[in-house]
Amino acid sequence: MTSHKNTQTMKPATAAKKLGVYLEATPAEFQEGVVSRTELNTLQTDPPEWLQELRRNGPHPRPVVAAKLGVSIAGLARGGVTEPLTTEQIDALKAQAPEWLEQERANLAEVRKEAVRIKEKNAQRSA
DSSP states (O other): OOOOOOOOEEOHHHHHHHHTOOGGGSOHHHHHSOEEHHHHHHHHHSOOHHHHHHHHHOOBOHHHHHHHHTSOHHHHHHTTOOSOBOHHHHHHHHHHOOHHHHHHHHHHHHHHHHHHHHHHHHHHHHO
C-alpha cells in the first residue's frame, strides 16, 4: 500500500486573510484560483511585488487597519470606519487624531489591562 499525500488547498479569501491583505485588491489570478499550503508558504517567505505593494500601501483589511490605529475592529465600526483604508489614509487619521480614535485607544488599553489583571488573579488562584 502506498500513501497518497493530498495537497492542502484553501480559498483565496482564506489565503488573503492569512497574508493580511484585502482580497479585492489582489490580482485576478489570485482571486480566481485556489492556494496550496506550499504556495502560501512561498508567498509569505518570498512575497512577489504585488504582495509587497499591498502590504506597504494597502488598501488594508479591517484587522490590519485596527492594528495600525491601535484600536479594536469593533472600535473601527463605532468610529464609522467600515471600508478598507490605505496606509496614507491611516496616517492621515493618526495625524487628525479624532476624538473617537483617542477614546477607542483608551478603551482597548483598559480592556487589555483588565485581561492581564484577570489572568494574574487566576494564576494566583491556581498556584
